[in-house]
Amino acid sequence: MVKMILYKEWLKTKGFLFGALGALALLLFYCLLSVIKTAQINGIETLWELVLEHNQVLVETLKYFPLALGALLAVTQYLPEISRKRLKLTLHLPCSQNKTVFVMYGYGLIVLTAFFALISIVIYAVLNHYLAAELVNRVFATVAVWYLAGYAAYLSGCAICIEPTWRMRAVLMLMTAALLLLLFISGTPEAYNRILPGLFIYVLCGQLLIFHSIKRFKEGLQD
Amino acid sequence: MGIYTPLGCSYLCKTLGTAMEPVISCEHLTHYYGRRKIYEDLNFEIAPGHIVGLLGKNGTGKTTTINILMGYLTPTSGSCRIFGEESHCISPITRERIALLLEGHVQYSYMTISQIEKFYSSFYPKWNREAYYSLMDKLKVAPGQKISRMSNGQRSQVSLGLILAQNADLLVLDDFSLGLDPGYRRLFCEYLRDYVKARGKTVFLTSHIIQDLEKLVDEVIIMDYGSILVQESAASLMGRFPGLTLEDIFIELTGKY
Numbered sequence: 001m002v003k004m005i006l007y008k009e010w011l012k013t014k015g016f017l018f019g020a021l022g023a024l025a026l027l028l029f030y031c032l033l034s035v036i037k038t039a040q041i042n043g044i045e046t047l048w049e050l051v052l053e054h055n056q057v058l059v060e061t062l063k064y065f066p067l068a069l070g071a072l073l074a075v076t077q078y079l080p081e082i083s084r085k086r087l088k089l090t091l092h093l094p095c096s097q098n099k100t101v102f103v104m105y106g107y108g109l110i111v112l113t114a115f116f117a118l119i120s121i122v123i124y125a126v127l128n129h130y131l132a133a134e135l136v137n138r139v140f141a142t143v144a145v146w147y148l149a150g151y152a153a154y155l156s157g158c159a160i161c162i163e164p165t166w167r168m169r170a171v172l173m174l175m176t177a178a179l180l181l182l183l184f185i186s187g188t189p190e191a192y193n194r195i196l197p198g199l200f201i202y203v204l205c206g207q208l209l210i211f212h213s214i215k216r217f218k219e220g221l222q223d
Numbered sequence: 224m225g226i227y228t229p230l231g232c233s234y235l236c237k238t239l240g241t242a243m244e245p246v247i248s249c250e251h252l253t254h255y256y257g258r259r260k261i262y263e264d265l266n267f268e269i270a271p272g273h274i275v276g277l278l279g280k281n282g283t284g285k286t287t288t289i290n291i292l293m294g295y296l297t298p299t300s301g302s303c304r305i306f307g308e309e310s311h312c313i314s315p316i317t318r319e320r321i322a323l324l325l326e327g328h329v330q331y332s333y334m335t336i337s338q339i340e341k342f343y344s345s346f347y348p349k350w351n352r353e354a355y356y357s358l359m360d361k362l363k364v365a366p367g368q369k370i371s372r373m374s375n376g377q378r379s380q381v382s383l384g385l386i387l388a389q390n391a392d393l394l395v396l397d398d399f400s401l402g403l404d405p406g407y408r409r410l411f412c413e414y415l416r417d418y419v420k421a422r423g424k425t426v427f428l429t430s431h432i433i434q435d436l437e438k439l440v441d442e443v444i445i446m447d448y449g450s451i452l453v454q455e456s457a458a459s460l461m462g463r464f465p466g467l468t469l470e471d472i473f474i475e476l477t478g479k480y
Contacts, residue, residue, distance in 0.1 A: 004345045011334055084329045088295055094319035094346050218311070220296030222256065 001095045002103050008090075009077060009107040016076040017111065020069055024115065031061040032126045044130050051135050055188050057142045059123055066150030067180065069115060073108055074157025082161055087217060101214055105158050105207065112154055116147045141190045148196075148203055149183045152176065155206030162213035164221045172209065179203070244307060246271050246393050246425045247292065252301035254287055261287050262449050265301070269442075274419055274426040276436045276457075279446030280477055285429040286326050289397045292427075293323060305393070319347060322391035326398045328382035330370055337366035339385065347389050355388035375402040383411060387418065394419070396428040400435060408432065412439045433470040437461075443469070445476055452476050 035058050039047050050056040081087040090104075091097050123143070127136050156176035163169045183199070186192070192199065245268040252265035261284040269275050277285050290296035292303050294311045303310040306317050313321070331339055336359055344350040359366070362377055370378055379402040386394060400408050412435045419426055430436055436443070436457075443460060445453040453460060453476060457469065464472045 001346060004342055008331065008334075008342055011331075011338060080331070080333055084327060085295075085325070086329055086331065088293070088325055089323075089329065089331065091295075092293065092318055092321075092323050094315040096315060218295060218297075220290055 001093075002099075005093075005095075005100055005103045006107055009104060012080055013073065013076050013111070016072065020072070020115070024065065024069075024119065027061055027065060028119070028122050031059050032122065034061075035059075035126060035130070039130050047130050048132075048135065051131065051138060051189075057139045057189055058127065059139065059143065062119065062123075062143070063146055063184075065119075066112070066116060066146045067153050070112060070150035070152070070154035071157045073111060074154050074161060077104065077108055078158055078161035087162065091214075091218070097214070098211070101210060105155070105210055108154055108158065109151070112147075112150055116150065119143075138189050141193055141196075144196065145183055145192045145199075148199055149180055152179050152183065152203045152206060155203065156209065159206065159209035159213045162210065162217055164213075164217050165223045167223060168213075168216065168221075172213075243270060245269055245304075247303065247305055247427060249288070249292070249303040250301055252288075252291065252298050252303065254284065254291065254296070254298045260449055262446065262451075265451060267444055267451065267454055269425060269427055271425050272419075272423050273441045274416065274428070274439060275442045275444065276440035277427065277429045277444045277446065278433060278436070278473055279429075280448075281431075283446040283448055285446065286397055289326075289395060289427075289429065293321075293395065320392040322386045322389040322394045324382055324386050324394070324396040324399055326401070328375075328379040328402060330378065330382050330385065332371035332378070333369070335367050335369050336364055336381065339370065339381070340388070343385055343389065347391075349390040351388045351390050354390075355384045358384040358387070376404055376407070379403050380407070390422075392424060394424060394426045394428070396426065396430075398429055398431060400430045400432045408435050412436070415439065433473050434468065437469045445473060447477055 035047065038050075047058065050058065081090060090100060093100060120140070120143070123139070124136065127139060131139075153176070156172060156179070160169050160172045160176070163172060179202075183192075247267075247269040249265055249267050253263045254261045265284075265288070277288060279285050287296060291298050292305060292310050294313055297311060305313060306320060308314060308317050331342070334342065340352065340355055344352060358380060362380055364373065364377060370381055373381065383399065386396070399411075403411065415426070416439050418424070428440075440457050442456050443453065444451055460472060461467075461469065464475065467475065
């Protein structure tokens, strides 16, 4: 049954995922080509200087990609479910409703993690070639916040899509906007190091919002 | 004003014990959308093996009743039970016994004919693949055709094919005749009646097209704004209005629009 729910999610999202993969390839190519060109033309010391003196992370082009990926994946997965209230069909399937919902957003989290792992591997492979391990870690401490924004956008996006009333949707949107603002308020590398674990737990708590929206959907709440 | 004739299967249930436990029972069901009353103190039961039609004008609460029954709406007061379980927390085992057709024949339209069959078949142990594909053969659609690219009528038939293939004990069909042409509608009603009677299934349905229900339903529940007007066996109701069709009786009881 889990396999079939994953199959359903795959059918809904495969087109979007291939598109996102293509967009990511272009962004990574552009972003890392700039790094390689800078290193080759101006020398590796320029890259070090950019990271150390100018607080740059060299992969800023990717800054909003995880956020956009999370939000759009949530819409791709849940828009067909709420359109004509198809979610009723899903919740009528003969398996635990909590488990069904968990598998659905679990699929999304796995997809996001796969994308973020891919980004990390490619970035690491290039930056590790030019920068010291400490500097690579510095870049990744910043990129981790962007990933966190992606997970936050996804979990909140799921809850917003499922939520049956516009009033509550607006509240959820405001909460999400505040969280995302917090995550992008500082562009300084490692600015979030101290609060990153706390933020991670807070973002993961967004799962509760999905179950809250499902409960409200099942109660048949309307505007 | 109409007539309210309480019927249900309480007497039979008490006589025959749990073997005749009603498949569906709703007690003192009241629902309001905001301040707007949909109905008050609705009571009905559906016995196993019966085909019951819930009829009423638009906005009388037919779909609301189905939503409450399936656990997608919390009533203002009262309760419903399906196979003895509270409707707001139906267990997966019981959901396996219920085939649900949503209003508008809603399905996963991003799937193809074969994908949707593959998807549902894994959830239902009694799945009848032949029933589904024999219907699809009649539609002359390719297994790889996406449901979203089919006509409304074809989509309706796919939904009905999935419902029949599920081989469930209870079929809940919300406005099942929507989008079907008259010929297919009649054919489906005849097929459904034979299918249900041969296998001892129970059907609870709503429909806007009443003319086809005469030969299909055993019992009718006619709703008006706020309450049940009639809950009676179709034969008995027709007997009380000789010479009139079920549609005429419906108009007689509920008044013209």
